[in-house]
Amino acid sequence: MGCNASTLAKIHNVDELILETGFSSSHICHLYNRFHSLDKDDKGLLNRGDFQNISELAVNPLGDRIINNFFPDRVDLIDFNSFARTLARFRPVENSPKKEPDSPEPINSRANKLKFAFQLYDQDKDGKISNNELLQVLRLMLGVQVTEEQLDNITDRTIQEADLDGDNAISFEEFKKSLEKVDVETVLSIRFL
Amino acid sequence: MENTLHHVVLLLSVFFWFIWCVQHQIIAKETEHAKRVSHLSEKHCSIEEMRHFGSSVASYFIFLRWMYGMNLVLFGFTFGLVVIPELLMGLPYGSIPRKTVPRAEQAKAMDFSTLWDFDGYCKYSVLFYGYYNNQRTIGLLKFRLPLAYLMVGIGTFGYSLMVVIRTMASNANESGGDGEDSDFNFSWKMFTSWDYLIGNSETADNKFASITTSFKESIVDEEENQKDENIHLRRFLRVLANVLILCCLGGSGYLIYFVVKRSQDFATRDDLGWYEKNEVEIVMSLLGLVCPPLFESIAELEEYHPRIALKWQLGRIFALFLGNLYTFLFALFDEVNQKLAVEESIKNATTWATHMHYANFTGNTSATPPPIDPADEFVKLTVSDIQVTYITILVGDFLRAVIVRFLNYCWCWDLESGFPSYAEFDISGNVLGLVFNQGVIWMGAFYAPGLVGINVLRLLTSMYYQSWAVMSSNVPHERIFKASRSSNFYMGLLLLILFLSLLPVVYTIMTLPPSFDCGPFSGKSKMFDIILETIELDFPAFVGNIFSYVANPGLIIPAVLLMVLAIYYLNAVSKAYENSNLELKKKMQMQRDEEKNRRNNQDSTNSIMKDLEDLLPIKSGGGKSTAPANKANTNKNDPPQTAKGAGKQGEVSRNGSRVNPEKEMLLAAQNPRIAVTRPPGPRPPGPLPGNPQLTVPGQRGRGQPQRVTSSNQDPLFLTPEGKVASRNWFCDHLCLRLFRAGLPPDNYSGHSFRIGAATSDAFRNIAPHIIKAMGRWNSGAYELYIRKNIFDLLSMQKKTLCD
Numbered sequence: 002m003g004c005n006a007s008t009l010a011k012i013h014n015v016d017e018l019i020l021e022t023g024f025s026s027s028h029i030c031h032l033y034n035r036f037h038s039l040d041k042d043d044k045g046l047l048n049r050g051d052f053q054n055i056s057e058l059a060v061n062p063l064g065d066r067i068i069n070n071f072f073p074d075r076v077d078l079i080d081f082n083s084f085a086r087t088l089a090r091f092r093p094v095e096n097s098p099k100k101e102p103d104s105p106e107p108i109n110s111r112a113n114k115l116k117f118a119f120q121l122y123d124q125d126k127d128g129k130i131s132n133n134e135l136l137q138v139l140r141l142m143l144g145v146q147v148t149e150e151q152l153d154n155i156t157d158r159t160i161q162e163a164d165l166d167g168d169n170a171i172s173f174e175e176f177k178k179s180l181e182k183v184d185v186e187t188v189l190s191i192r193f194l
Numbered sequence: 195m196e197n198t199l200h201h202v203v204l205l206l207s208v209f210f211w212f213i214w215c216v217q218h219q220i221i222a223k224e225t226e227h228a229k230r231v232s233h234l235s236e237k238h239c240s241i242e243e244m245r246h247f248g249s250s251v252a253s254y255f256i257f258l259r260w261m262y263g264m265n266l267v268l269f270g271f272t273f274g275l276v277v278i279p280e281l282l283m284g285l286p287y288g289s290i291p292r293k294t295v296p297r298a299e300q301a302k303a304m305d306f307s308t309l310w311d312f313d314g315y316c317k318y319s320v321l322f323y324g325y326y327n328n329q330r331t332i333g334l335l336k337f338r339l340p341l342a343y344l345m346v347g348i349g350t351f352g353y354s355l356m357v358v359i360r361t362m363a364s365n366a367n368e369s370g371g372d373g374e375d376s377d378f379n380f381s382w383k384m385f386t387s388w389d390y391l392i393g394n395s396e397t398a399d400n401k402f403a404s405i406t407t408s409f410k411e412s413i414v415d416e417e418e419n420q421k422d423e424n425i426h427l428r429r430f431l432r433v434l435a436n437v438l439i440l441c442c443l444g445g446s447g448y449l450i451y452f453v454v455k456r457s458q459d460f461a462t463r464d465d466l467g468w469y470e471k472n473e474v475e476i477v478m479s480l481l482g483l484v485c486p487p488l489f490e491s492i493a494e495l496e497e498y499h500p501r502i503a504l505k506w507q508l509g510r511i512f513a514l515f516l517g518n519l520y521t522f523l524f525a526l527f528d529e530v531n532q533k534l535a536v537e538e539s540i541k542n543a544t545t546w547a548t549h550m551h552y553a554n555f556t557g558n559t560s561a562t563p564p565p566i567d568p569a570d571e572f573v574k575l576t577v578s579d580i581q582v583t584y585i586t587i588l589v590g591d592f593l594r595a596v597i598v599r600f601l602n603y604c605w606c607w608d609l610e611s612g613f614p615s616y617a618e619f620d621i622s623g624n625v626l627g628l629v630f631n632q633g634v635i636w637m638g639a640f641y642a643p644g645l646v647g648i649n650v651l652r653l654l655t656s657m658y659y660q661s662w663a664v665m666s667s668n669v670p671h672e673r674i675f676k677a678s679r680s681s682n683f684y685m686g687l688l689l690l691i692l693f694l695s696l697l698p699v700v701y702t703i704m705t706l707p708p709s710f711d712c713g714p715f716s717g718k719s720k721m722f723d724i725i726l727e728t729i730e731l732d733f734p735a736f737v738g739n740i741f742s743y744v745a746n747p748g749l750i751i752p753a754v755l756l757m758v759l760a761i762y763y764l765n766a767v768s769k770a771y772e773n774s775n776l777e778l779k780k781k782m783q784m785q786r787d788e789e790k791n792r793r794n795n796q797d798s799t800n801s802i803m804k805d806l807e808d809l810l811p812i813k814s815g816g817g818k819s820t821a822p823a824n825k826a827n828t829n830k831n832d833p834p835q836t837a838k839g840a841g842k843q844g845e846v847s848r849n850g851s852r853v854n855p856e857k858e859m860l861l862a863a864q865n866p867r868i869a870v871t872r873p874p875g876p877r878p879p880g881p882l883p884g885n886p887q888l889t890v891p892g893q894r895g896r897g898q899p900q901r902v903t904s905s906n907q908d909p910l911f912l913t914p915e916g917k918v919a920s921r922n923w924f925c926d927h928l929c930l931r932l933f934r935a936g937l938p939p940d941n942y943s944g945h946s947f948r949i950g951a952a953t954s955d956a957f958r959n960i961a962p963h964i965i966k967a968m969g970r971w972n973s974g975a976y977e978l979y980i981r982k983n984i985f986d987l988l989s990m991q992k993k994t995l996c997d
Contacts, residue, residue: 060398061388061398062388062402063388118385122385135384138384139384142387142388142402142405143402143405143406143409144402144406146402146403146406147406147409147410151409151410151413154413155380155384155409155413158380158416159380159381159384162378162379162380162381163378163381165786165789165790165793166790166793167790167793176385179378179381179382179385180378180381180382180385180386182378183382183386188386
């Protein structure tokens with residue numbers, strides 16, 4: 002799995018990608034190799050089935066939702082650039098103090114990481130996690146081991162804790178606030194090398 | 195034959211060093227990668243499986259692993275600095291009396307039964323204190339063995355103390371951050387429980403089970419907070435339970451004392467069965483087995499919250515173990531003192547005899563008294579404890595599981611859910627057993643250096659044996675509670691027992707004279723003298739002077755005073771920090787409630803609405819009694835505010851109106867701020883027009899409903915703040931209502947009301963002059979206000995055409 006200029010040359014718009022995602026060229030090479038190993042039929046594109054071959058996603062109760070997050074609306078095949086862009090959110094946050102005040106928020110900022118997680122729960126993309134969506138997630142996670150009544154208790158309690166404006170659903174702001182003590186930068190980061 | 199034992203010991207020691215190095219590598223690597231990958235090493239993987247049973251079982255195994263690490267280090271010290279030098283550089287076996295098996299015993303010395311009792315060759319080997327020579331320096335390197343022995347003994351305690359306190363401090367650091375009550379308990383469990391690095395389906399199943407367990411724990415926790423009780427009955431029952439338990443403790447202490455005394459009588463006899471020889475250990479182990487379940491059943495009377503009940507249970511078991519151990523010690527000390535008196539007389543006789551027979555020491559076996567018994571007793575106690583634990587697990591858990599599983603097919607009632615069923619893993623008992631065992635090791639390590647090695651072996655095998663037992667024959671608890679959210683509770687117990695085991699050892703070092711021909715300190719009046727001797731002989735003179743100054747009571751007492759004052763001061767400072775922490779938390783909570791309140795009163799996040807409301811006079815909480823009315827009002831005729839689908843939003847707001855009354859009650863309770871400032875309105879607020887739901891005090895439960903008085907001079911239309919409803923205010927609100935209704939506000943104005951009134955009057959065929967009067971028109975302009983109904987025009991047209 003060599004990483005060299007020829008690999009980089011195969012990627013479309015590689016400089017723009019590097020700038021946007023913040024990856025270094027060796028990161029991009031590694032990701033490209035991984036992309037190709039996932040792409041069994043050598044189409045140069047990935048579909049949902051290729052992702053489901055990964056065992057960690059297959060046993061994950063939210064695996065399908067994670068896969069869906071890679072595919073924007075109504076698109077069933079993604080190319081390497083969008084693959085890299087989605088993965089860029091998991092790049093570890095560097096603690097560099099220099100920050101231009103008017104530069105756009107980097108793609109791996111805490112807010113964007115949380116946004117990714119939020120989208121896993123907000124299936125209908127209305128910007129809020131409702132009672133029903135929470136119930137669905139709980140059923141995926143707990144299966145049949147918990148009674149309906151207990152599930153209802155849990156969802157009610159969760160919404161009661163996190164909901165600040167009383168609309169019986171959790172918006173992205175409330176989601177962020179409830180997780181403000183969780184060390185999201187470490188937990189939602191993957192070291193690629 | 196004598197040397198094979200030594201060779202074996204040597205080989206074992208090399209093996210242990212090897213294991214230590216490898217383990218150190220693994221542990222170091224683990225901590226390095228712990229943040230990156232969750233299941234790198236095999237041990238970590240099996241602990242992940244433990245989490246299936248609830249976090250507490252996993253924490254037991256983590257604790258076990260931590261103790262293993264600590265013991266390994268202690269073992270390294272002891273072996274490296276004491277045993278190996280003695281083996282390599284000291285006098286070999288058989289050269290001096292203390293190192294030789296007495297002739298009388300030599301016939302049986304190599305028998306397995308003798309070895310198992312730690313007699314025979316084991317007794318006269320590096321495992322025991324008695325083996326070590328009291329030469330001041332040995333070998334080429336002039337290694338000062340007695341000094342090393344003492345320093346290692348003290349260093350063992352010092353190192354253990356340091357490690358335990360450091361772990362406690364780091365645990366306190368972690369958990370002290372957000373304290374015991376987390377505000378987002380369920381949210382965190384919901385959103386952050388899954389471990390995304392799990393790729394194995396079996397591990398995934400375990401993870402599911404552990405998440406379920408954790409949710410159930412939280413639910414039960416919530417339920418327990420809402421129980422009420424009959425106080426007097428509870429108190430009486432609790433006192434009764436405590437009295438019963440004290441009786442049990444007293445009884446067990448007396449039993450041990452009695453048994454130890456009896457064993458001293460036995461020692462003088464020769465025809466001992468296996469039971470009599472091991473009576474003490476058997477009784478102690480049995481007490482440790484029988485009493486905890488007894489305590490638990492007595493504790494049923496008390497009906498505490500499960501977490502508190504667990505703490506009481508642990509405390510009682512701890513008291514049991516401590517009481518037993520100290521009774522045992524006191525009985526032993528009696529014995530030792532007796533022996534010392536005997537020794538004194540023998541000493542005089544033997545000194546004379548050895549002078550005479552120095553060359554033929556092999557003949558003098560009968561004059562050599564046995565080494566101090568405590569060492570032997572400790573080792574035997576540890577070994578029997580190990581045996582009992584393993585056998586209990588085998589029988590109590592594994593056999594029981596096998597029986598339940600296979601007999602279930604041919605038994606009348608359901609064994610699995612009925613009487614025996616599968617055993618639950620008794621965390622508290624196991625942890626206390628571990629802590630108690632460590633206490634015994636600490637006490638005995640000074641007298642039997644090999645004891646630490648035995649403990650290391652025991653912990654290593656325990657880890658694998660117990661984890662196998664748990665996975666194969668135990669079921670998860672029905673009620674799962676940890677004794678405390680941090681593991682500081684168990685660390686605290688460990689610290690306590692460390693101090694308590696330090697005391698006897700320090701006492702013997704400082705006060706008791708060592709046996710005169712056994713061990714590295716023989717010949718001195720106190721063990722402590724070795725240090726003084728070293729300072730005198732090995733260090734330059736001024737060091738000795740410094741020590742004598744430092745040891746002066748005149749210097750020590752002020753130092754102790756200073757330490758006491760420092761402790762008091764630090765305590766006060768930490769209390770102050772705790773208080774300020776609480777204050778900050780309260781402030782944050784209040785702020786959050788205020789925000790909730792504010793948002794509920796406004797009930798819209800629409801930016802246009804915000805702009806409009808900026809036009810309005812300042813609210814400052816004055817809208818309390820009108821807010822519910824407003825809310826009900828808007829919910830009544832309030833279609834969606836955003837451009838999204840109508841149905842869902844309507845549903846949400848309808849739900850909102852259902853949920854919110856309770857919420858408002860809660861909020862009312864928490865938000866004590868009353869309207870302090872009211873806008874300087876000219877008159878007190880009157881009843882709002884068109885809002886019949888103004889006050890429903892029973893349902894809302896908000897503070898005092900405002901008393902409204904009105905007079906003839908009051909204006910008819912008032913804003914919620916009590917000001918006169920101006921034209922601008924009226925028009926702005928009209929726009930707002932229209933906008934919410936989904937109608938374009940631009941097509942309407944204040945005049946629309948006049949247009950509507952005129953048109954509808956004309957439609958009902960009311961006479962024009964009456965329309966003019968009612969609308970206060972002075973000119974014929976009223977005609978412009980009457981909009982022509984298009985259908986009327988059409989029908990009129992048809993009529994004229996037809997005619």
